[in-house]
Amino acid sequence: xxxxxxxxxxxxxxxxxxxxxxxxxxxxxxxxxxxxxxxxxxxxxxxxxxxxxxxxxxxxxxxxxxxxxxxxxxxxxxxxxxxxxxxxxxxxxxxxxxxxxxxxxxxxxxxxxxxxxxxxxxxxxxxxxxxxxxxxxxxxxxxxxxxxxxxxxxxxxxxxxxxxxxxxxxxxxxxxxxxxxxxxxxxxxxxxxxxxxxxxxxxxxxxxxxxxxxxxxxxxxxxxxxxxxxxxxxxxxxxxxxxxxxxxxxxxxxxxxxxxxxxxxxxxxxxxxxxxxxxxxxxxxxxxxxxxxxxxxxxxxxxxxxxxxxxxxxxxxxxxxxxxxxxxxxxxxxxxxxxxxxxxxxxxxxxxxxxxxxxxxxxxxxxxxxxxxxxxxxxxxxxxxxxxxxxxxxxxxxxxxxxxxxxxxxxxxxxxxxxxxxxxxxxxxxxxxxxxxxxxxxxxxxxxxxxxxxxxxxxxxxxxxxxxxxxxxxxxxxxxxxxxxxxxxxxxxxxxxxxxxxxxxxxxxxxxxxxxxxxxxxxxxxxxxxxxxxxxxxxxxxxxxxxxx
Numbered sequence: 001x002x003x004x005x006x007x008x009x010x011x012x013x014x015x016x017x018x019x020x021x022x023x024x025x026x027x028x029x030x031x032x033x034x035x036x037x038x039x040x041x042x043x044x045x046x047x048x049x050x051x052x053x054x055x056x057x058x059x060x061x062x063x064x065x066x067x068x069x070x071x072x073x074x075x076x077x078x079x080x081x082x083x084x085x086x087x088x089x090x091x092x093x094x095x096x097x098x099x100x101x102x103x104x105x106x107x108x109x110x111x112x113x114x115x116x117x118x119x120x121x122x123x124x125x126x127x128x129x130x131x132x133x134x135x136x137x138x139x140x141x142x143x144x145x146x147x148x149x150x151x152x153x154x155x156x157x158x159x160x161x162x163x164x165x166x167x168x169x170x171x172x173x174x175x176x177x178x179x180x181x182x183x184x185x186x187x188x189x190x191x192x193x194x195x196x197x198x199x200x201x202x203x204x205x206x207x208x209x210x211x212x213x214x215x216x217x218x219x220x221x222x223x224x225x226x227x228x229x230x231x232x233x234x235x236x237x238x239x240x241x242x243x244x245x246x247x248x249x250x251x252x253x254x255x256x257x258x259x260x261x262x263x264x265x266x267x268x269x270x271x272x273x274x275x276x277x278x279x280x281x282x283x284x285x286x287x288x289x290x291x292x293x294x295x296x297x298x299x300x301x302x303x304x305x306x307x308x309x310x311x312x313x314x315x316x317x318x319x320x321x322x323x324x325x326x327x328x329x330x331x332x333x334x335x336x337x338x339x340x341x342x343x344x345x346x347x348x349x350x351x352x353x354x355x356x357x358x359x360x361x362x363x364x365x366x367x368x369x370x371x372x373x374x375x376x377x378x379x380x381x382x383x384x385x386x387x388x389x390x391x392x393x394x395x396x397x398x399x400x401x402x403x404x405x406x407x408x409x410x411x412x413x414x415x416x417x418x419x420x421x422x423x424x425x426x427x428x429x430x431x432x433x434x435x436x437x438x439x440x441x442x443x444x445x446x447x448x449x450x451x452x453x454x455x456x457x458x459x460x461x462x463x464x465x466x467x468x469x470x471x472x473x474x475x476x477x478x479x480x481x482x483x484x485x486x487x488x489x490x491x492x493x494x495x496x497x498x499x500x501x502x503x504x505x506x507x508x509x510x511x512x513x514x515x516x517x518x519x520x521x522x523x524x525x526x527x528x529x530x531x532x533x534x535x536x537x538x539x540x541x542x543x544x545x546x547x548x549x
Contacts, residue, residue, distance in 0.1 A: 007309065009331060012043040012067050012322060014315035016443045019052045019387035019423070021045075021314040023380035024358040026064065028313055028334060030377055031362070035369050040311070043067035045322045049441045051427030055383045058422070059376055071324035074272060075265040076306045079286055079295030084109025085118070087252035090145040091126060092244075094118050094251050105283035107293045108255050114285055114293040116257035126246050126254060133167040135246070136187065139253035140164060143207060143230045146187070149248035150209060150234040150241045156221050157207070157230030163187060166206055170242055171196040179203065189241050194220075205229060209245070211238045262287050263297065269305050272297075307345075314358040316342045316350075319445040319452075334361055337536055341447065356396040359384035360404045375412050382408035382416070383423060390459065390496050391420040396537040421461075424496060428460035430469060435476035438469060439491065446540060448547040453488040453507070454481075455543075457535050459496055466493045470504065477506040490514070490543070494533050501539075503527040516549075517542040 011029040013021025022044055029042040042064045048056075056063055084107045085094055094106055098120060108116040132138070136146070144159040166185035171178055171193070178199045182188060187207040188200040192214030200208050201223045207230040210216055216231060224231050234241050262285045263272050276284065276299055283296040307329040310322075316333050317340040318325060325342065332349040333342065336358050353361050359381040366373045373381070385405040389397035392405075409416050430438050443456040460466050470493055481489045488507030495501070505511055505527065514520070514527055532538045 007038075007306070009038065009040045009309045009311060010043050010067055010070075011040055011311045011313060012045050013313050014317075014320035014444065015046045015322070016440055017044050017046050017048060017052065018314075018442055019049075019055055020358050020384040022048065022052050022064065023055065023384040024313045024334070024362050026061065027359070027373070027377040027381050028311070028362050028365070030374075031366055031369065031371060032311070034371060041065075049427060050429055051387060051423050054423060054426035055380065055387075058419075059379045059383075061376060061380065067322055069323040070308045070310060070328035072269040072305045072307060072327055073265065074263055074267050074269065074286060074297065076308060077269065077297060077301055078304065078306070079297055080283070080301065081295050082107060084112070084114070084293050085251060086110070087115055087255065088142065088250050090141075090149060090248045091118070091123050091251055091254060092145075092149050092247035095120075095123050095247070098123075103283070103296075105281070105296060106251075107285055107296070108251055108257075109293050112292045114260070114262065114287050114291055116252070116255035116260065117283075117285060118251045118255040119282070122251075122254040122256070126249060133169070135253075136168055136249060137163050137165050137185075139249045141248050141250060143232070145248040145250065146207065146209070146245060147232045147234075149244050149246075150232065150236055151244075152209070152232045152234030152236075152241075155210075155216060155231040155233050156225050157228065159230070161230070163206060168242075168245060170238060171200065172238070187245075189238055189245070191238055201227065201229060207232065209234060209241055211236060211241050260285065264288065265294070269302055273299075273302060276302075312342070313362075316340050316352070317444075317446065318342055319447060334358060334365075336361060338541075355398050356394060356401040357385045357388035359388070360398075360401045363404050363408060373408070373411060378408045379412035379414055382412055382414065383419065386416060386420045386423060387427075390494075390533055391416070391424075393496065393499055394534045394537070395531075396534045424459060424461055428458065428462065428465050430458070435472050436480060438473055439476060439480050439489075444535070445486070446544070448544050451487045451547050452485070453490065453510075453543065453547075454484065454486050455490045455492065455535050455539060457492040457494060457501075459494045459533075461496050463495055463498075466495060466502070469493060470502070474504050477504060481506050488513075490539070492532075492535060492539065496533070499533055500528065500530045501532045503529055503539075513543065513546040517546040 011025045013025050025042040029040040032040040044064045087108050104120045106118050107114055140162045142162050147154050168187045169182055171188050171190035182203045184204045185206040188205045189209045190196045191211050197220050204227055210233045213233055213235050261279055283298050286294045286297055309331055310328045311332040313334045316335045330344045330348055335352050336355050363381055382405050385401050389401050392402045439456050443454055445454045458469055473491055477489050488510040491504040493502040
């Protein structure tokens with residue numbers, strides 16, 4: 001439950017974000033965080049335009065991070081948190097940890113970094129496939145691991161040293177025969193026979209494992225100390241001790257370290273599923289960019305992936321939404337556009353009002369919640385209204401929009417006319433931008449029946465500047481249409497002073513549809529739309545109507 005409470009809810013506007021979508025997201029995220037106590041984070045769905053960048057810099061607000069898509073990622077899956085093992089611990093210790101935690105895979109780490117993995121299957125292999133009596137030496141097995149494997153105690157010798165040479169033998173024959181197969185540095189398993197103990201010392205074995213807690217004389221212990229022989233005493237019989245001794249081998253000898261299949265938090269769940277389908281492993285390690293181990297993931301855990309939670313502002317059209325919106329859990333939609341194509345998994349809070357700006361609705365929601373808007377968010381919301389209504393010149397502007405903007409300006413301590421001039425100048429300053437960048441700075445995509453069209457717009461107070469932009473954009477429109485798979489593209493060059501727009505267009509019947517929608521002369525050279533400044537209220541409805549006929 002605590003983990004669920006910490007999950008962020010993203011508040012995001014549309015692709016090709018404008019000032020309203022970004023500022024409304026920031027202000028609404030702040031309101032939701034304060035009212036609910038849960039973290040809500042404003043994000044942007046694309047590159048900011050010059051006007052919005054100016055507004056954020058002017059009021060010293062950090063640019064929201066980019067939300068490129070809403071597809072399910074490994075970071076949305078609850079990982080199995082497991083403590084990593086050191087590569088020097090015994091496979092017995094690994095098995096005990098697996099049994100204790102009821103898991104089949106353990107990570108092997110060093111200073112947090114993943115070195116390999118050890119599985120139940122690897123441990124089973126030590127019993128089924130290991131026939132080499134010298135395997136403990138090859139694996140550089142520590143004597144304290146050997147003592148633990150046979151549940152014994154170290155009587156003498158350095159328990160921290162390693163068995164580096166020799167084989168494992170059982171002293172079950174006579175002294176004469178024993179001297180033939182016991183070599184220097186061997187590990188000898190024996191019972192209470194004094195002659196066997198003496199023989200092991202004389203042959204300079206590296207370790208003596210004395211079974212059934214048999215007595216060991218002071219003389220043997222003293223000789224062992226002189227020759228630095230490790231003596232381990234165990235309560236088990238010889239058979240059991242021999243059976244368990246391979247459990248002392250360090251995990252590094254059997255762990256998988258090459259060609260590890262690992263994933264990162266940002267990997268997409270669909271991609272991970274494809275890889276898992278080709279592999280036979282039960283669990284897969286998750287690591288960060290530096291190789292640090294974060295947890296394990298299994299196929300079963302992918303079934304419980306948590307969808308990203310999101311609130312959409314200033315749009316409800318699928319084509320304008322962040323990629324992967326169909327995989328997300330949409331909690332709310334706050335908008336002022338026509339109803340369109342967003343589909344949700346379940347019921348949502350949907351607020352749509354016929355006003356000129358989403359920011360106007362957001363301020364209403366502050367008032368309804370009894371929360372005072374701070375100076376910074378008041379400035380952002382006021383800027384959004386100025387932008388969307390072209391400082392109250394747009395036909396989309398309602399008395400409520402202007403009244404709200406003036407209230408917000410008073411709270412923020414700003415002068416609307418001066419701010420509007422600065423914003424529009426910043427927004428029309430497109431020096432250094434390519435035709436492609438200008439086309440899609442403020443661009444929205446729509447679908448009517450089988451026709452997909454896009455509408456871009458640039459606002460300026462200068463006719464000369466609009467003329468320059470026209471010369472840059474017009475030759476590029478057809479290429480942009482083809483590259484983005486659109487049937488038609490329309491581009492509005494809006495003069496704020498004269499309250500009119502020249503329209504550029506391309507695509508089959510695009511020009512004809514505009515001439516029909518606005519009853520223009522067919523031989524007109526320029527598609528000049530007097531009194532048309534609003535894409536939402538004046539251009540798109542006319543286009544939709546023409547396309548539906």
